[in-house]
Amino acid sequence: MKTVTINPGNVSFQVNDEETILSAALKNGLVVPYGCKDGACGSCKAKITAGEVDYGTYQKRALSEFEKKTQSILLCTAKPITDVAITANLLSVAKEYQPKKLPCRVENVKKVTDDIAIIYLKLPANQKFSFLPGQYIDILLEGDKRRSYSMANAPREDNLIELHVKHNPGGLFTDSIFGFKSESKVEIKEKKILRLEGPLGTFYFRKNSDKNIIFLASGTGIGPIKAIIENLALENLQYNIFLYWGVRKPKDLYLSQNIESWSKKITKFTYIPVVSEASVEDNWKGRTGFVHHALMEDHNSLVGYNVYACGSPLMVNAAFDDLTKKLNLGEKNFFSDAFTIAADINK
Known part of the structure; x- marks a missing residue:
């Protein structure tokens, strides 16, 4: 177990072996900017000021060699080898927006173009699900697989979540929506019960600005x-x-x-x-x-x-x-x- 310290703020938390810095931070209720969580978007970029990390696997467009040489890391892939200090922007997010897992039901699937569909998911009436407009959810699939989709609506009283999904040929999740056969067992149709995790991500409107x-x-x-x-x-x-x-x-x-x-x-x-x-x-x-x-x-x-x-x-x-x-x-x-x-x- 290693200690990671975030500055400014001098906030420290523990990271287990084989755990990424981002995963450990979120588990400890600390929110830093992030997006995809798999080394592809670069939203969770931070500077390492002390210690050593395993950079993990990531896409080159998310972290260039120059950025790597100037001590930048991706928090979603980096794992500490020693105790580490980083410079990152800690966000203040209320506890009501902490991610949780819950079931949902496919209420409706509406194809709006030949390769784009709008899916409406119904959340349980007895479970409160709070989120900030702009955040996303993960649809949890078999075999520990998950697919991320942004929520396309502000919170609603009818507990519906709206997703805009583009067909990705060969996609584990999207082939079923558009009527293509897939090797997976995923089936997306009305009344289908799914599980989701959210809210996730730090793409939301910053109200403390008059810009x-x-x-x-x-x-x-x-x-x-x-x-x-x-x-x-x-x-x-x-x-x-x-x-x-x-x-x-x-x-x-x-x-x-x-x-x-x-x-x-x-x-x-x-x-x-x-x-x-x-x-x-x-x-x-x-x-x-x-x-x-x-x-x-x-x-x-x-x-x-x-x-x-x-x-x-x-x-x-x-x-x-x-x-x-x-x-x-x-x-x-x-x-x-x-x-x-x-x-x-x-x-």
Whole structure:
């Protein structure tokens, strides 16, 4: 057993052998920024200031060799070899948002495009499930497998959770939803009982800020952003909100009606859809190209803004690099949730 100390704050906790620093921190009620929990997104990056760690297995895009040489680690894969001190941002999250496991029932499966479905899960009426809009859950499957999906709604009185799921061919979870045969025994249909764990992740709205907001989404990354915006629509907002949503084809803009309703509820709300692969047949007359490039075309500086980005790791990483280096966005003003699909392959 090793001791890990987080600074600033000088907060220490114990880490068992073969346990990651992130896992031990969460077990001790300490929340640091994190996302995928499997070394793919880079959200849990921290600096090691003393001691030695086993870096674990991770994707190179999440932690570069340069970052590794400058003492950066991923808390979700790093295991302490000695007692360790790290620099990380400890978040204040109420106990009611601590993760727990509970059953749920598939209430409805609604296919909104040929490869995107909205799944509604019903939670037990006698078990309170509190979460922050933008967080995600893990669907627990046989053989200790799990699949992560962001919740696409703010907390509801009817105990429903909404998930936006894109078909990933060969996916352990998604093949069943779209009627494809799979070697797995996973079957997703109405009234099916599943188990979940949540809430998870640190992608949620920071209320202690008066900065203008830019939401940047690609594909089904609109889901958790939808949850945040629906919650914000209930409040008397005094700052500008911009939503940039990037998709491949116009047909993939499956939330157009919802977004129109947000425009009526939020006074200073601007919506910019961006299509990357529009054809002549699509007759698309809106913005084209990469979604974060559209943002950069519209803004000369992001000083005074918070940016919330959600979607593919390629988009999230490119947006972070370009917005912080070219538009003066502070690194601490960029909040992200990178969707990783490798974990959804049936192995």
